[in-house]
Amino acid sequence: MILTALDIDPTQFEQRTGWSIKPQGACKGEQCVPLPANARNANGSLNGAVVAEALGMPLIKDEKHQLWALGPESLTGRALTTAQAPHLVLPDLEGKLFELASLRGKKVLLTTWASWCGCRTDGPIWAEVRERLYPKGLEIVTVAMDTAGADAVREWIELANPRHPALIDQAHIMGELFGVVNVPNGIWINEAGVIVRPAEPSWPGRTPVTEMELDDIEKWESVKQLTPAHVQILREVKKMRFETELYLQMLEDWAEHGANSQYVLSEQEVIDRSQPRPPAVAQAAARYELGQHLHLAGHHDDAIPHWREAHRLQPDNWTYKRQAWSFEDPTVQDPKGVYDGSMLGDLLEVGAINYYPKIIP
Structure with a gap:
């Protein structure tokens, strides 16, 4: 949740995070977390810093643009605190x-x-x-x-x-x-x-990805546009589960x-x-959103440090990494000199078979 000030409208807070403010505290599903008296400002808005601390939500500030990103809660250590589907x-x-x-x-x-x-x-x-x-x-x-x-x-x-x-x-x-x-x-x-x-x-x-035949890749019509790195990525993709x-x-x-x-x-x-969500992963979400907001506002270079930090905090989040890489290099996602990782490098490091976890029926 991107903020330009730390006083938050309770309705907007609920719509974005799923936490509703009730007399007994902040509630999501059957879980309620008591809030201190200073969680509400005199005008009825929420004190963002107080609520963030109570719910274990990271609050990351971008000094240059005077913005904050309020990340998701990490109270249970899991992405979901309830099975009730969130507001989307x-x-x-x-x-x-x-x-x-x-x-x-x-x-x-x-x-x-x-x-x-x-x-x-x-x-x-x-x-x-x-x-x-x-x-x-x-x-x-x-x-x-x-x-x-x-x-x-x-x-x-x-x-x-x-x-x-x-x-x-x-x-x-x-x-x-x-x-x-x-x-x-x-x-x-x-x-x-x-x-x-x-x-x-x-x-x-x-x-269609699994139906690629790479043995005769030299005969592909698009082969002239494929770099050796691209071919190597395709061969690793074929090893995925x-x-x-x-x-x-x-x-x-x-x-x-x-x-x-x-x-x-x-x-x-x-x-x-549901996915593990320790505090570092919640911080990664806030960092990614700050970067996304800055990128869409025309400040791409200012987004990069936030995205780099999101990658560091949650290295197994491929959506964060591949999205950021694609803006620098949409073909093989190898943004040399901008980010520490790349599609091929990270895939080789974790092993293609581990890119998708095994489904547990």
């Missing part, structure tokens, strides 16, 4: 806002992607899956985690021509609200608005059986399986 409102390709809560009464798959990810080609397949499973009460919502916005994702959304909501998340709030650290990631939300599977790798049964058939099988079972699906998790399991 995002724009579509034309800027029209869509509210996740409007889908109450339907099962919802939120699945993320980005223009800088090979999963950008999955759109038409997701559109086909949606048409097949929608009659069974399942709606699909695709979310492009792309700070570059509509210009970067338009061709891929138009190619998919979806009848489901196709939204754009410029601020990467899917990471803050749901714990998404990579794409594609899917979150299952039931008819009552309760998360029944937290963020995990998601595919629509197959992905893609559990495409398993994920579709799970999704189909949920669409068919709902709450009785063997893949539906309890609320505590959802929280326990």
Whole structure:
């Protein structure tokens, strides 16, 4: 949450963070945290510094631009403190806002992607899956985690021509609200608005990325545009773990059986399986948002130090790294001299097989 002053409107605070201010304190789901008396200012606004400390939220200041970023809470050490789906409102390709809560009464798959990810080609397949499973009460919502916005994702959304909501998340709030650290990631939300599977790798049964044949790469029409580094990245991508058939099988079972699906998790399991969020990870979220805000305001060079710090604080967050790298080098994401890492270097360091964690049914 970007602030220009430390007095915060309680309604805006709730909409952005999910924490509502009640007489017993700040509450999210069934969890309430007592607040000290000075948490409210005389005019009814919230004292940002006091509330941040009470909820374990990092408050990072950019001195040059006199801005603060209020990061997510780290009270439980997990991205989710409740299985109740957070308030999410995002724009579509034309800027029209869509509210996740409007889908109450339907099962919802939120699945993320980005223009800088090979999963950008999955759109038409997701559109086909949606048409097949929608009659069974399942709606699909695709979310492009792309700070570059509509210009970067338009061709891929138009190619998919979806009848489901196709939204754009410029601020990467899917990471803050749901714990998404990579794409594609899917979150299952039931008819009552309760998360029944937290963020995990998601595919629509197959992905064109796995269908690449690299043995005859020299014959590709685009080979003249491929650098040796690009070819090496593609070869590493082929080593990644893609559990495409398993994920579709799970999704189909949920669409068919709902709450009785063997893949539906309890609320505590959802929280326990959500991404770890120690204080450093919460700080990374605040740093990333500051950088994103400055970049969109035309201060790209001032965004870089915040993004570098986000990478240091949360090195396993690929959305932070790949997004920042793509602004310097959109092809092979190797921004020499700007950031410490690169797509190929970091992939070789962690091992391609570890890029996507194994799905735990």
